[in-house]
Amino acid sequence: MSLIAAYIALGCAATVLPVLVSVYVANEHVARREQADLRAYAAKAVIRTDLVTYQARAAIAELRAEHAEPCSPEYLQRAARVIFNHLYVRDAGAIGDGRYLCSPLFGDVRTQDVVLPPPRWRSSDGYQVWFKQKNPLSDVREDIQVARDGEYVSIDPQSFVDIIDPAGRPIATINTDLNLIIALSAGADAEDMLNAWKRAGRIDSSEWNYAVAHSSTRSLGVVVKGRRTSLLRDWPGLLTMWLSMGVALGAALGWLAFKLISRQVSFQASLEWAISRKAIDVVYQPIVSLATNECVGVEALARWTLNGREISPDIFVALAEQHGLIQSLTDLVLDKALDDLTELLRSQPSFYVSVNVSGDDLCTPRFLNLVTAKLAGIGIRAAQIRIEATERSFLNADVTRQTIAAFRSAGHPIYIDDFGTGYSSLAYLHTFMIDVLKIDKSFVDTIGQDAASSIVAPHIIDMAHELGVEIVAEGIERTEQVEYLVGRGVQYGQGWLFAKPMRREELVAWLEARRASHAPAQPAIQ
Known part of the structure:
Protein backbone atom coordinates (compact mmCIF):
# COMPACT_ATOMS: atom_id res chain seq x y z
CA MET A 1 0.00 0.00 0.00
CA SER A 2 2.87 2.36 0.77
CA LEU A 3 4.41 1.62 -2.61
CA ILE A 4 1.09 2.17 -4.39
CA ALA A 5 0.57 5.40 -2.45
CA ALA A 6 4.09 6.50 -3.40
CA TYR A 7 3.40 5.85 -7.09
CA ILE A 8 0.08 7.71 -6.87
CA ALA A 9 1.77 10.64 -5.15
CA LEU A 10 4.59 10.60 -7.70
CA GLY A 11 2.11 10.49 -10.56
CA CYS A 12 0.10 13.34 -9.08
CA ALA A 13 3.25 15.37 -8.49
CA ALA A 14 4.48 14.68 -12.01
CA THR A 15 1.11 15.83 -13.36
CA VAL A 16 0.38 18.76 -11.09
CA LEU A 17 3.73 20.39 -10.37
CA PRO A 18 4.65 21.17 -13.99
CA VAL A 19 1.18 22.60 -14.49
CA LEU A 20 1.39 24.77 -11.38
CA VAL A 21 4.85 25.94 -12.38
CA SER A 22 3.53 26.70 -15.85
CA VAL A 23 0.59 28.61 -14.41
CA TYR A 24 2.93 30.58 -12.17
CA VAL A 25 5.24 31.41 -15.09
CA ALA A 26 2.21 32.30 -17.23
CA ASN A 27 0.89 34.51 -14.44
CA GLU A 28 4.21 36.39 -14.28
CA HIS A 29 4.23 36.72 -18.06
CA VAL A 30 0.67 38.07 -18.06
CA ALA A 31 1.63 40.58 -15.36
CA ARG A 32 4.64 41.82 -17.37
CA ARG A 33 2.60 42.01 -20.55
CA GLU A 34 -0.19 43.95 -18.84
CA GLN A 35 2.30 46.39 -17.36
CA ALA A 36 4.00 46.87 -20.73
CA ASP A 37 0.62 47.45 -22.39
CA LEU A 38 -0.31 49.94 -19.68
CA ARG A 39 2.96 51.84 -20.20
CA ALA A 40 2.22 51.96 -23.93
CA TYR A 41 -1.24 53.34 -23.14
CA ALA A 42 0.32 56.01 -20.89
CA ALA A 43 2.75 56.96 -23.69
CA LYS A 44 -0.20 57.25 -26.07
CA ALA A 45 -1.97 59.50 -23.56
CA VAL A 46 1.12 61.74 -23.36
CA ILE A 47 0.94 62.24 -27.13
CA ARG A 48 -2.65 63.41 -26.66
CA THR A 49 -1.60 65.93 -23.97
CA ASP A 50 1.12 67.24 -26.28
CA LEU A 51 -1.33 67.60 -29.16
CA VAL A 52 -4.00 69.38 -27.10
CA THR A 53 -1.43 71.77 -25.57
CA TYR A 54 0.13 72.39 -28.96
CA GLN A 55 -3.29 73.20 -30.42
CA ALA A 56 -4.07 75.67 -27.61
CA ARG A 57 -0.82 77.51 -28.22
CA ALA A 58 -1.30 77.40 -31.98
CA ALA A 59 -4.77 78.92 -31.54
CA ILE A 60 -3.32 81.81 -29.49
CA ALA A 61 -0.63 82.35 -32.14
CA GLU A 62 -3.28 82.43 -34.86
CA LEU A 63 -5.37 84.88 -32.84
CA ARG A 64 -2.38 87.19 -32.58
CA ALA A 65 -1.31 86.78 -36.21
CA GLU A 66 -3.29 89.77 -37.50
CA HIS A 67 -3.05 93.06 -35.66
CA ALA A 68 -6.69 94.06 -35.52
CA GLU A 69 -7.96 96.25 -32.70
CA PRO A 70 -8.96 94.00 -29.76
CA CYS A 71 -12.74 93.52 -29.53
CA SER A 72 -13.34 95.14 -32.92
CA PRO A 73 -15.71 93.29 -35.29
CA GLU A 74 -12.70 92.10 -37.28
CA TYR A 75 -11.06 90.77 -34.10
CA LEU A 76 -14.19 88.90 -32.99
CA GLN A 77 -14.62 87.45 -36.46
CA ARG A 78 -11.05 86.14 -36.42
CA ALA A 79 -11.56 84.73 -32.92
CA ALA A 80 -14.66 82.87 -34.13
CA ARG A 81 -12.62 81.43 -36.97
CA VAL A 82 -9.97 80.27 -34.51
CA ILE A 83 -12.64 78.47 -32.44
CA PHE A 84 -14.01 76.79 -35.56
CA ASN A 85 -10.58 75.72 -36.87
CA HIS A 86 -9.32 74.11 -33.65
CA LEU A 87 -11.05 70.98 -32.45
CA TYR A 88 -10.33 71.37 -28.74
CA VAL A 89 -10.88 75.15 -28.43
CA ARG A 90 -14.21 76.17 -26.84
CA ASP A 91 -13.69 79.92 -26.67
CA ALA A 92 -11.10 82.53 -27.63
CA GLY A 93 -10.79 86.23 -27.04
CA ALA A 94 -9.08 89.10 -25.25
CA ILE A 95 -8.33 89.76 -21.57
CA GLY A 96 -6.59 92.59 -19.73
CA ASP A 97 -6.13 94.13 -16.30
CA GLY A 98 -7.65 91.09 -14.60
CA ARG A 99 -10.88 91.23 -16.61
CA TYR A 100 -12.48 89.55 -19.58
CA LEU A 101 -12.71 92.00 -22.49
CA CYS A 102 -14.48 90.13 -25.27
CA SER A 103 -14.96 86.88 -27.14
CA PRO A 104 -17.38 85.55 -29.80
CA LEU A 105 -19.07 83.54 -27.03
CA PHE A 106 -20.15 86.40 -24.75
CA GLY A 107 -19.43 89.44 -26.90
CA ASP A 108 -17.85 92.74 -25.84
CA VAL A 109 -17.94 92.93 -22.02
CA ARG A 110 -15.40 95.69 -21.44
CA THR A 111 -18.06 97.84 -19.77
CA GLN A 112 -19.39 95.02 -17.57
CA ASP A 113 -16.25 94.47 -15.45
CA VAL A 114 -16.23 90.64 -15.72
CA VAL A 115 -13.44 89.81 -13.29
CA LEU A 116 -10.80 87.21 -14.08
CA PRO A 117 -8.93 85.75 -11.07
CA PRO A 118 -5.12 85.51 -11.05
CA PRO A 119 -3.75 82.54 -13.02
CA ARG A 120 -3.05 79.36 -11.10
CA TRP A 121 0.20 78.64 -12.97
CA ARG A 122 2.66 80.33 -15.32
CA SER A 123 4.91 78.45 -17.72
CA SER A 124 8.57 79.29 -18.18
CA ASP A 125 7.85 80.63 -21.68
CA GLY A 126 5.19 83.15 -20.61
CA TYR A 127 1.86 81.30 -20.80
CA GLN A 128 -0.71 81.83 -18.03
CA VAL A 129 -3.01 78.94 -17.14
CA TRP A 130 -6.26 78.77 -15.15
CA PHE A 131 -7.52 75.33 -14.12
CA LYS A 132 -11.23 74.70 -13.50
CA GLN A 133 -12.03 78.22 -14.70
CA LYS A 134 -15.79 78.85 -14.81
CA ASN A 135 -17.12 80.50 -17.92
CA PRO A 136 -18.88 83.86 -17.32
CA LEU A 137 -21.99 82.44 -19.00
CA SER A 138 -22.18 79.28 -16.90
CA ASP A 139 -21.85 78.30 -13.25
CA VAL A 140 -21.40 74.66 -14.23
CA ARG A 141 -18.89 74.46 -17.05
CA GLU A 142 -15.22 74.55 -16.00
CA ASP A 143 -12.50 74.97 -18.62
CA ILE A 144 -8.75 75.07 -18.76
CA GLN A 145 -7.89 78.58 -19.88
CA VAL A 146 -4.55 79.45 -21.49
CA ALA A 147 -3.47 83.05 -22.16
CA ARG A 148 -0.52 85.05 -23.38
CA ASP A 149 -0.04 88.75 -24.10
CA GLY A 150 -3.73 89.62 -23.75
CA GLU A 151 -5.21 86.72 -25.79
CA TYR A 152 -6.73 83.58 -24.33
CA VAL A 153 -8.34 80.30 -25.35
CA SER A 154 -10.51 77.92 -23.32
CA ILE A 155 -9.98 74.16 -23.61
CA ASP A 156 -12.31 71.37 -22.52
CA PRO A 157 -10.35 69.41 -19.84
CA GLN A 158 -11.79 66.16 -21.19
CA SER A 159 -9.79 66.73 -24.38
CA PHE A 160 -6.71 65.57 -22.47
CA VAL A 161 -8.26 62.22 -21.46
CA ASP A 162 -10.66 61.56 -24.34
CA ILE A 163 -8.74 58.59 -25.76
CA ILE A 164 -10.37 55.64 -27.49
CA ASP A 165 -9.77 52.66 -25.19
CA PRO A 166 -12.07 49.60 -25.39
CA ALA A 167 -10.97 48.59 -21.88
CA GLY A 168 -12.11 51.96 -20.46
CA ARG A 169 -9.03 52.27 -18.26
CA PRO A 170 -9.02 55.32 -15.93
CA ILE A 171 -6.64 58.14 -16.82
CA ALA A 172 -5.61 61.46 -15.24
CA THR A 173 -3.55 64.33 -16.66
CA ILE A 174 -1.21 66.05 -14.21
CA ASN A 175 0.51 69.44 -14.08
CA THR A 176 3.96 68.24 -12.99
CA ASP A 177 5.02 71.57 -11.47
CA LEU A 178 2.03 71.70 -9.14
CA ASN A 179 1.35 67.95 -8.78
CA LEU A 180 -2.23 68.91 -9.65
CA ILE A 181 -4.80 66.87 -11.58
CA ILE A 182 -6.08 69.00 -14.45
CA ALA A 183 -8.19 66.37 -16.23
CA LEU A 184 -9.77 63.13 -15.06
CA SER A 185 -11.63 60.48 -17.04
CA ALA A 186 -15.14 59.46 -16.05
CA GLY A 187 -15.22 57.10 -13.08
CA ALA A 188 -11.60 57.73 -12.05
CA ASP A 189 -10.82 58.46 -8.39
CA ALA A 190 -8.87 61.71 -8.11
CA GLU A 191 -7.23 60.89 -4.77
CA ASP A 192 -6.19 57.43 -5.96
CA MET A 193 -4.73 58.73 -9.25
CA LEU A 194 -2.84 61.59 -7.58
CA ASN A 195 -1.38 59.19 -5.02
CA ALA A 196 -0.26 56.88 -7.83
CA TRP A 197 1.36 59.84 -9.62
CA LYS A 198 3.27 60.96 -6.54
CA ARG A 199 4.56 57.40 -6.06
CA ALA A 200 5.55 57.05 -9.75
CA GLY A 201 2.97 54.29 -10.24
CA ARG A 202 4.53 52.00 -7.62
CA ILE A 203 1.31 51.03 -5.84
CA ASP A 204 1.00 47.65 -4.15
CA SER A 205 -2.42 46.50 -5.29
CA SER A 206 -3.78 43.04 -6.04
CA GLU A 207 -6.49 44.53 -8.26
CA TRP A 208 -4.84 47.31 -10.27
CA ASN A 209 -1.68 48.05 -12.24
CA TYR A 210 -0.52 51.67 -12.54
CA ALA A 211 1.75 53.45 -15.02
CA VAL A 212 2.92 57.05 -15.39
CA ALA A 213 4.48 58.97 -18.28
CA HIS A 214 5.96 62.44 -18.66
CA SER A 215 5.76 64.82 -21.60
CA SER A 216 9.19 65.58 -23.01
CA THR A 217 8.23 69.15 -23.95
CA ARG A 218 5.64 70.37 -21.43
CA SER A 219 5.10 70.37 -17.66
CA LEU A 220 2.53 67.62 -18.10
CA GLY A 221 2.25 63.96 -17.24
CA VAL A 222 -0.33 61.22 -17.14
CA VAL A 223 -1.18 58.38 -14.78
CA VAL A 224 -3.27 55.42 -15.94
CA LYS A 225 -4.40 52.22 -14.32
CA GLY A 226 -5.74 48.90 -15.54
CA ARG A 227 -7.18 45.84 -13.88
CA ARG A 228 -4.66 43.20 -12.87
CA THR A 229 -5.22 39.65 -14.12
CA SER A 230 -4.15 36.82 -11.80
CA LEU A 231 -4.15 33.16 -12.75
CA LEU A 232 -3.43 32.10 -9.16
CA ARG A 233 -6.46 33.51 -7.36
CA ASP A 234 -8.37 30.24 -7.63
CA TRP A 235 -5.44 27.88 -7.08
CA PRO A 236 -7.48 25.20 -5.27
CA GLY A 237 -9.80 25.01 -8.25
CA LEU A 238 -6.87 24.80 -10.61
CA LEU A 239 -5.32 22.02 -8.55
CA THR A 240 -8.55 20.00 -8.53
CA MET A 241 -9.09 20.50 -12.26
CA TRP A 242 -5.61 19.36 -13.22
CA LEU A 243 -5.69 16.36 -10.86
CA SER A 244 -8.92 15.22 -12.49
CA MET A 245 -7.64 15.68 -16.02
CA GLY A 246 -4.44 13.82 -15.14
CA VAL A 247 -1.79 12.43 -17.36
CA ALA A 248 -3.98 12.16 -20.48
CA LEU A 249 -4.39 15.92 -20.78
CA GLY A 250 -0.70 16.44 -19.95
CA ALA A 251 0.22 14.06 -22.77
CA ALA A 252 -2.15 15.85 -25.14
CA LEU A 253 -0.70 19.23 -24.25
CA GLY A 254 2.80 17.83 -24.55
CA TRP A 255 2.02 16.53 -28.03
CA LEU A 256 0.53 19.90 -29.02
CA ALA A 257 3.54 21.75 -27.61
CA PHE A 258 5.84 19.41 -29.50
CA LYS A 259 3.98 20.09 -32.76
CA LEU A 260 4.04 23.84 -32.22
CA ILE A 261 7.74 23.87 -31.32
CA SER A 262 8.57 21.62 -34.28
CA ARG A 263 6.69 23.94 -36.59
CA GLN A 264 8.44 27.01 -35.15
CA VAL A 265 11.86 25.41 -35.40
CA SER A 266 11.12 24.32 -38.96
CA PHE A 267 10.00 27.84 -39.93
CA GLN A 268 13.05 29.38 -38.28
CA ALA A 269 15.35 26.89 -40.02
CA SER A 270 13.72 27.69 -43.37
CA LEU A 271 14.31 31.41 -42.88
CA GLU A 272 17.92 30.83 -41.81
CA TRP A 273 18.45 28.67 -44.91
CA ALA A 274 16.83 31.30 -47.17
CA ILE A 275 19.09 34.06 -45.82
CA SER A 276 22.25 31.97 -46.09
CA ARG A 277 21.38 30.97 -49.70
CA LYS A 278 20.33 34.55 -50.59
CA ALA A 279 16.84 33.28 -51.40
CA ILE A 280 15.27 36.47 -50.00
Missing part, protein backbone atom coordinates in the same frame (compact mmCIF):
# COMPACT_ATOMS: atom_id res chain seq x y z
CA ASP A 281 14.13 38.77 -52.82
CA VAL A 282 14.45 42.56 -52.74
CA VAL A 283 11.91 44.85 -54.43
CA TYR A 284 11.92 48.62 -54.72
CA GLN A 285 9.09 51.06 -54.11
CA PRO A 286 9.54 54.50 -55.71
CA ILE A 287 9.56 57.68 -53.61
CA VAL A 288 8.13 60.62 -55.56
CA SER A 289 8.42 64.38 -55.17
CA LEU A 290 4.79 65.47 -54.71
CA ALA A 291 5.48 68.92 -56.14
CA THR A 292 7.27 67.82 -59.36
CA ASN A 293 6.08 64.20 -59.70
CA GLU A 294 9.75 63.21 -60.12
CA CYS A 295 10.93 59.86 -58.73
CA VAL A 296 13.78 60.85 -56.41
CA GLY A 297 14.62 57.45 -54.92
CA VAL A 298 13.36 54.05 -53.82
CA GLU A 299 12.92 52.07 -50.62
CA ALA A 300 14.42 48.56 -50.62
CA LEU A 301 11.96 45.97 -49.25
CA ALA A 302 12.60 42.29 -48.43
CA ARG A 303 10.23 39.62 -49.80
CA TRP A 304 10.23 35.87 -49.06
CA THR A 305 8.40 33.10 -50.89
CA LEU A 306 8.27 29.73 -49.10
CA ASN A 307 6.86 26.69 -50.92
CA GLY A 308 5.14 28.94 -53.45
CA ARG A 309 3.51 31.13 -50.80
CA GLU A 310 4.50 34.70 -50.01
CA ILE A 311 5.28 35.18 -46.32
CA SER A 312 4.32 38.56 -44.88
CA PRO A 313 7.33 40.74 -43.95
CA ASP A 314 5.62 41.43 -40.62
CA ILE A 315 6.01 37.71 -39.86
CA PHE A 316 9.48 36.83 -41.13
CA VAL A 317 11.14 40.10 -40.06
CA ALA A 318 9.77 39.62 -36.52
CA LEU A 319 11.02 36.01 -36.59
CA ALA A 320 14.45 37.19 -37.72
CA GLU A 321 14.58 39.67 -34.83
CA GLN A 322 13.57 37.00 -32.29
CA HIS A 323 16.21 34.50 -33.40
CA GLY A 324 19.22 36.72 -34.08
CA LEU A 325 18.90 36.68 -37.88
CA ILE A 326 17.94 40.32 -38.43
CA GLN A 327 21.47 41.63 -39.03
CA SER A 328 22.12 38.94 -41.64
CA LEU A 329 18.82 39.84 -43.29
CA THR A 330 19.70 43.56 -43.36
CA ASP A 331 23.15 42.77 -44.81
CA LEU A 332 21.50 40.67 -47.53
CA VAL A 333 19.11 43.51 -48.47
CA LEU A 334 22.05 45.94 -48.71
CA ASP A 335 24.08 43.52 -50.88
CA LYS A 336 21.20 42.90 -53.29
CA ALA A 337 20.33 46.61 -53.48
CA LEU A 338 23.90 47.49 -54.41
CA ASP A 339 24.05 44.63 -56.93
CA ASP A 340 20.79 45.77 -58.52
CA LEU A 341 21.15 49.55 -58.43
CA THR A 342 24.86 50.42 -58.59
CA GLU A 343 24.68 51.35 -62.29
CA LEU A 344 21.53 53.42 -61.77
CA LEU A 345 22.97 55.20 -58.71
CA ARG A 346 26.20 56.02 -60.54
CA SER A 347 24.34 57.49 -63.53
CA GLN A 348 22.02 59.58 -61.33
CA PRO A 349 23.97 61.06 -58.37
CA SER A 350 20.81 62.59 -56.86
CA PHE A 351 18.93 59.26 -56.89
CA TYR A 352 19.00 57.19 -53.68
CA VAL A 353 17.94 53.93 -52.08
CA SER A 354 16.83 53.68 -48.44
CA VAL A 355 17.51 50.55 -46.39
CA ASN A 356 15.57 49.56 -43.27
CA VAL A 357 17.69 48.68 -40.24
CA SER A 358 16.81 47.14 -36.88
CA GLY A 359 17.47 48.38 -33.38
CA ASP A 360 20.49 46.03 -33.17
CA ASP A 361 22.24 47.96 -35.95
CA LEU A 362 21.68 51.25 -34.14
CA CYS A 363 23.49 49.99 -31.04
CA THR A 364 26.90 49.42 -32.64
CA PRO A 365 28.88 50.81 -35.61
CA ARG A 366 28.91 47.38 -37.29
CA PHE A 367 26.46 48.18 -40.11
CA LEU A 368 27.94 51.63 -40.73
CA ASN A 369 31.39 50.07 -41.12
CA LEU A 370 29.92 47.50 -43.53
CA VAL A 371 28.23 50.19 -45.65
CA THR A 372 31.39 52.31 -45.71
CA ALA A 373 33.49 49.34 -46.86
CA LYS A 374 31.05 48.37 -49.63
CA LEU A 375 30.82 51.94 -50.99
CA ALA A 376 34.60 52.37 -51.14
CA GLY A 377 35.69 52.91 -54.73
CA ILE A 378 32.41 52.03 -56.48
CA GLY A 379 31.35 55.59 -57.35
CA ILE A 380 28.26 55.86 -55.15
CA ARG A 381 27.88 58.83 -52.80
CA ALA A 382 27.15 58.20 -49.12
CA ALA A 383 23.97 60.31 -49.39
CA GLN A 384 22.60 57.80 -51.93
CA ILE A 385 22.36 55.14 -49.20
CA ARG A 386 19.79 56.27 -46.62
CA ILE A 387 18.94 54.63 -43.32
CA GLU A 388 15.36 53.96 -42.17
CA ALA A 389 14.49 52.87 -38.63
CA THR A 390 11.15 52.53 -36.87
CA GLU A 391 10.26 54.43 -33.67
CA ARG A 392 10.91 51.44 -31.41
CA SER A 393 14.47 51.18 -32.78
CA PHE A 394 15.21 54.50 -31.02
CA LEU A 395 14.01 53.43 -27.58
CA ASN A 396 17.51 52.87 -26.18
CA ALA A 397 18.38 56.52 -26.68
CA ASP A 398 21.74 56.62 -24.91
CA VAL A 399 23.12 53.76 -26.99
CA THR A 400 21.65 54.66 -30.37
CA ARG A 401 22.25 58.42 -30.34
CA GLN A 402 26.00 58.03 -30.98
CA THR A 403 25.44 55.57 -33.84
CA ILE A 404 22.82 57.82 -35.43
CA ALA A 405 25.25 60.75 -35.27
CA ALA A 406 27.97 58.58 -36.86
CA PHE A 407 25.67 57.64 -39.77
CA ARG A 408 24.88 61.31 -40.40
CA SER A 409 28.51 62.36 -40.09
CA ALA A 410 29.37 59.75 -42.74
CA GLY A 411 26.78 61.38 -45.02
CA HIS A 412 23.86 58.95 -44.69
CA PRO A 413 20.50 60.69 -44.05
CA ILE A 414 18.39 59.19 -41.25
CA TYR A 415 14.64 58.48 -41.57
CA ILE A 416 12.12 57.67 -38.82
CA ASP A 417 9.80 55.12 -40.44
CA ASP A 418 6.08 54.59 -39.61
CA PHE A 419 6.10 57.57 -37.24
CA GLY A 420 3.14 57.78 -34.86
CA THR A 421 2.43 54.03 -34.56
CA GLY A 422 4.56 53.34 -31.50
CA TYR A 423 2.58 55.51 -29.07
CA SER A 424 5.88 57.05 -28.05
CA SER A 425 6.35 60.60 -26.94
CA LEU A 426 7.60 63.20 -29.36
CA ALA A 427 11.01 63.19 -27.65
CA TYR A 428 12.64 61.63 -30.71
CA LEU A 429 12.20 64.82 -32.65
CA HIS A 430 13.98 66.77 -29.92
CA THR A 431 16.75 64.41 -28.80
CA PHE A 432 17.81 62.86 -32.12
CA MET A 433 19.17 64.63 -35.16
CA ILE A 434 17.19 63.16 -38.05
CA ASP A 435 16.62 64.20 -41.64
CA VAL A 436 13.28 62.78 -42.73
CA LEU A 437 10.08 61.72 -40.94
CA LYS A 438 7.78 59.18 -42.64
CA ILE A 439 4.08 59.43 -41.79
CA ASP A 440 2.56 55.99 -41.40
CA LYS A 441 -0.06 54.84 -43.92
CA SER A 442 -2.68 54.48 -41.18
CA PHE A 443 -2.67 58.27 -40.69
CA VAL A 444 -2.50 59.06 -44.42
CA ASP A 445 -5.60 56.86 -44.92
CA THR A 446 -7.63 59.16 -42.64
CA ILE A 447 -7.00 62.28 -44.73
CA GLY A 448 -10.35 63.77 -45.70
CA GLN A 449 -12.24 61.41 -43.39
CA ASP A 450 -14.10 62.07 -40.16
CA ALA A 451 -11.96 59.73 -38.02
CA ALA A 452 -10.64 60.11 -34.49
CA SER A 453 -7.05 59.76 -35.75
CA SER A 454 -7.47 62.23 -38.64
CA ILE A 455 -6.08 65.04 -36.48
CA VAL A 456 -2.74 63.29 -35.98
CA ALA A 457 -1.28 63.73 -39.48
CA PRO A 458 -1.70 67.54 -39.57
CA HIS A 459 0.00 67.93 -36.18
CA ILE A 460 2.87 65.64 -37.18
CA ILE A 461 3.32 67.70 -40.37
CA ASP A 462 3.29 71.00 -38.45
CA MET A 463 5.85 69.82 -35.92
CA ALA A 464 8.10 68.41 -38.65
CA HIS A 465 8.05 71.81 -40.39
CA GLU A 466 8.91 73.57 -37.16
CA LEU A 467 11.91 71.29 -36.66
CA GLY A 468 13.07 71.63 -40.26
CA VAL A 469 12.90 67.95 -41.24
CA GLU A 470 11.53 66.69 -44.55
CA ILE A 471 8.45 64.47 -44.73
CA VAL A 472 7.56 61.33 -46.70
CA ALA A 473 3.90 60.24 -46.63
CA GLU A 474 3.46 56.47 -46.96
CA GLY A 475 0.60 54.54 -48.51
CA ILE A 476 -0.76 57.23 -50.87
CA GLU A 477 -3.58 55.75 -52.94
CA ARG A 478 -5.79 58.71 -53.93
CA THR A 479 -5.12 61.95 -55.77
CA GLU A 480 -7.00 63.95 -53.14
CA GLN A 481 -4.43 62.76 -50.60
CA VAL A 482 -1.68 64.20 -52.81
CA GLU A 483 -3.52 67.53 -53.10
CA TYR A 484 -3.94 67.72 -49.32
CA LEU A 485 -0.32 66.80 -48.60
CA VAL A 486 1.06 69.27 -51.14
CA GLY A 487 -1.11 71.97 -49.60
CA ARG A 488 0.39 71.18 -46.17
CA GLY A 489 3.95 71.34 -47.51
CA VAL A 490 4.74 67.61 -47.51
CA GLN A 491 7.63 67.07 -49.90
CA TYR A 492 7.57 63.37 -50.81
CA GLY A 493 5.25 60.38 -51.00
CA GLN A 494 5.11 56.71 -51.87
CA GLY A 495 2.23 54.36 -52.43
CA TRP A 496 0.22 52.46 -55.00
CA LEU A 497 -1.01 55.66 -56.62
CA PHE A 498 2.49 55.93 -58.10
CA ALA A 499 3.70 52.31 -58.22
CA LYS A 500 3.75 49.04 -56.35
CA PRO A 501 7.10 47.64 -55.14
CA MET A 502 8.98 46.34 -58.21
CA ARG A 503 11.94 44.15 -59.06
CA ARG A 504 15.01 45.77 -60.57
CA GLU A 505 14.03 45.12 -64.21
CA GLU A 506 10.53 46.49 -63.67
CA LEU A 507 11.90 49.55 -61.89
CA VAL A 508 14.35 50.38 -64.69
CA ALA A 509 11.58 50.00 -67.31
CA TRP A 510 9.22 52.13 -65.21
CA LEU A 511 11.79 54.91 -64.85
CA GLU A 512 12.64 54.84 -68.56
CA ALA A 513 8.96 55.00 -69.51
CA ARG A 514 8.43 58.03 -67.26
CA ARG A 515 11.52 59.71 -68.62
CA ALA A 516 10.47 59.07 -72.22
CA SER A 517 6.87 60.20 -71.84
CA HIS A 518 7.38 63.08 -69.39
CA ALA A 519 3.91 62.12 -68.21
CA PRO A 520 2.59 62.07 -64.64
CA ALA A 521 2.71 58.74 -62.85
CA GLN A 522 -0.51 56.73 -63.20
CA PRO A 523 -2.06 54.64 -60.43
CA ALA A 524 -0.77 51.09 -60.35
CA ILE A 525 -3.13 48.39 -61.67
CA GLN A 526 -4.42 46.41 -58.74
